[in-house]
Amino acid sequence: MSRDLLANRNFALLWVGDVLSEFGSQATAVAMPLLVLSLTGSPAKAGLVAFARSIAYPLSPLPAGVLADRFDRRQLMILCALGRAVAMGSVALVLALDRPPLAQLVAVAFLNAMGWTVSTIAERGLLAAVVPGSALADAVALNEARVSLASIGGPPFGGALFGIARALPFVADTASFLAAGLAVLGVRAKPSSEREVAQGKPGPAIREGMSWLWRAPFLRDGSLLYAAANVTLGAVELLAVLIARHHGASPAAVGAAFAIIGAGGVASAALARPLRRLLTPRWSVLCEPWFSVAFVPMLLFCRSALAVGVVVAVMFLPIALSSSVVVSQRLALAPDHLRGRVQASASFIAGSIAWLGPLAAGVLFQEAGETAAVLALSGWTLAVAVAATLSRGLRQVPSGPQTATAVPDHP
Numbered sequence: 001m002s003r004d005l006l007a008n009r010n011f012a013l014l015w016v017g018d019v020l021s022e023f024g025s026q027a028t029a030v031a032m033p034l035l036v037l038s039l040t041g042s043p044a045k046a047g048l049v050a051f052a053r054s055i056a057y058p059l060s061p062l063p064a065g066v067l068a069d070r071f072d073r074r075q076l077m078i079l080c081a082l083g084r085a086v087a088m089g090s091v092a093l094v095l096a097l098d099r100p101p102l103a104q105l106v107a108v109a110f111l112n113a114m115g116w117t118v119s120t121i122a123e124r125g126l127l128a129a130v131v132p133g134s135a136l137a138d139a140v141a142l143n144e145a146r147v148s149l150a151s152i153g154g155p156p157f158g159g160a161l162f163g164i165a166r167a168l169p170f171v172a173d174t175a176s177f178l179a180a181g182l183a184v185l186g187v188r189a190k191p192s193s194e195r196e197v198a199q200g201k202p203g204p205a206i207r208e209g210m211s212w213l214w215r216a217p218f219l220r221d222g223s224l225l226y227a228a229a230n231v232t233l234g235a236v237e238l239l240a241v242l243i244a245r246h247h248g249a250s251p252a253a254v255g256a257a258f259a260i261i262g263a264g265g266v267a268s269a270a271l272a273r274p275l276r277r278l279l280t281p282r283w284s285v286l287c288e289p290w291f292s293v294a295f296v297p298m299l300l301f302c303r304s305a306l307a308v309g310v311v312v313a314v315m316f317l318p319i320a321l322s323s324s325v326v327v328s329q330r331l332a333l334a335p336d337h338l339r340g341r342v343q344a345s346a347s348f349i350a351g352s353i354a355w356l357g358p359l360a361a362g363v364l365f366q367e368a369g370e371t372a373a374v375l376a377l378s379g380w381t382l383a384v385a386v387a388a389t390l391s392r393g394l395r396q397v398p399s400g401p402q403t404a405t406a407v408p409d410h411p
Contacts, residue, residue, distance in 0.1 A: 010130035010187050011139060014123060017183030019146045021081065024176025025116075026147075026154025026262070028088065030255050031162045031169035033241045036105060038166070043242055045102060047362015050238050052106040054358055056113035057230075057351025062206045064118040065344020069209075069337060073122040074187050080119035081181035087111045089174040095167035121347060125340040128331045130187070137328035141272040144320035148265020151258055159255025209341025210348075216333065219346070221393030222285060222326040226350035228384040232292050234357030235377050236315070239299060240308050242365050242373075249305035257309030264313025268320040275321050281397040284325045287318035289385035297378045300371060329398055 036046040067076055087108045094100040131139045161168035214220050240261070244254050276284060295315035302308045334342040357377075364373040388394065 008131060011127075013183050013187045014126065014130070015142065015146055017077075017081075017180040018123070018143070019150055020176050020183065021084070021180035022147050022150035022176075023154045023157075024088075024173035025112075026150045026258065027158030027161065027169045027176075028173045029237070030155045030158040030241070030251070030258055031166075032105065032109065033238065034159070034162055034251050034254070035100075035166055036102070037245065039099065040102065043362050043366040045362075046242075047238060047358050047360075047365075048102075049105050049109050050234065050358030050362065051355050053109040053113040054234050054351070054355035056110045057117060057354050058348055060114040060117040061121060061344040061347035061351065062210075062341075063344075064121045064347075065209055065341035066206055067118065068122045068125045068340030068344065073126045073340070074184060076122040077119045077126075077184045078181045080115040080122075081177045081184065084112050084115040085174045085177035085181075087115070088170050088177065092167045092170035092174060095170065117347060117351075121340055121343045124327070124331060124343045125336075126187070128336065128339060136331050137276065137324045138273060140327045140331070141269050141320050141324040144272070144323050145266055145269030148262045148269060148316075148320075151262020151265055153259065153262075155258030155262070156252065156255035159251040159253075162251050206341060206344075209338055209343075210345040212334065212338055213330075213342050213345045213349075216398070217393035217396045218281075218398055219326065219330050219333070221388075221391045222330075223346045223349040225285065225289065225384070225388045225391070225394070226326075226346075227352050227354070228380075228387070229289060229292070230350055230354035231357040232296070232377065232381055232384065234354050235361040235373075236296065236299075236312055236357075238358040238361045239365070239373060239377070240312055242361070243299060243302055243370060244305035244308050246370060247303050247305075253305040257305040257312075260306070260309030261313045261316060264316050265320070267313075268317045271317065272320040272324045276324065279321075281325045281329075282394050284318075285322045285394055286385075286388055288322040289381065289388050291315050291318050292381040293378075293385045296374065296381050299374045333398060 032049060033046045036049050037043070040046075091100060091105065091108055094104065127139060127143075128136065157172070158169040161172060213223065240257060241254055244257055249257070279287070292315055295311055298311045299308065302311060330342060330346060331339070361373055361377065364376055
């Protein structure tokens, strides 16, 4: 990582704040399906809660982008942290008093994902204001690492807390959001002049961001690839829990499996920079779907939480590399007054069908069994990888921030 990035106080606060919130979120990522399974005994209902989380991703980005371009992005992040703390705190409170209804867990999963989306879009807009363009790719890779870093400690912590008392992981998540809000409170960033001018105009239109993104072939097809890849990721995350539990893994062992996955994510971020020097941008992106093709079928041979963790960790290795290429190009090329809506449009596309993954995985696992669920997902990953390889848009790689004028700033 560059010296400028390491010494950047604003970036450090954003990074630490998100690590804190992600640590709590990773704890409840394991605790939530375990809670649903303990209350209902139904993989399909666990899939329903995961579906509620996934469906928030396509529903919330576009209005979130308008908010991020219209209002103070830092304040939006703080409000999201407080809202997510209230949502997770409600689960802890009801668990302490009684048995939470499935409807509440569905609602909390949805609201938590919505808060994450708004906060992430606001943060990405803020990132380009606090990090120099030369360090954007490294900043994106390091941001990918924070989720993985939290995954090392968060899931085992959540699994261990769940084993002590079912409410404890949700108490920890509530505290993590409050701490993250305090970290963001210390960030100072001045809007660019073009953003100040844009804020003096009537409310920004959602379509401007989508129109800009759609006329950038590499960024457009990268978002379409992520839409399909997110189906895989959502399904794999749920299958990791279901397969491990099916073979007798304890909650603590499931948490340990996710810690291994998190360690793979940290390795992914560490490898991103040297791999960008070895691979073309196109193949840096294509590594992700082809790794899924290679490793999803290996879940058929996993008989322990440890094996599941290792397979998924290796499968996730190219994610930071891919994101560092696509997201840094998007941040560098998008004009500041459109940046929130461009990020929102990309998030909308990327999350548009993500809900299919956990819903289908849960239903298939319950109705047809483990093998059928894994084989169906394997077929999906092959179709995605072939389509991405044939994509013309992914062959048209922008050369860097200096090419921003090649894409119109407005419809």
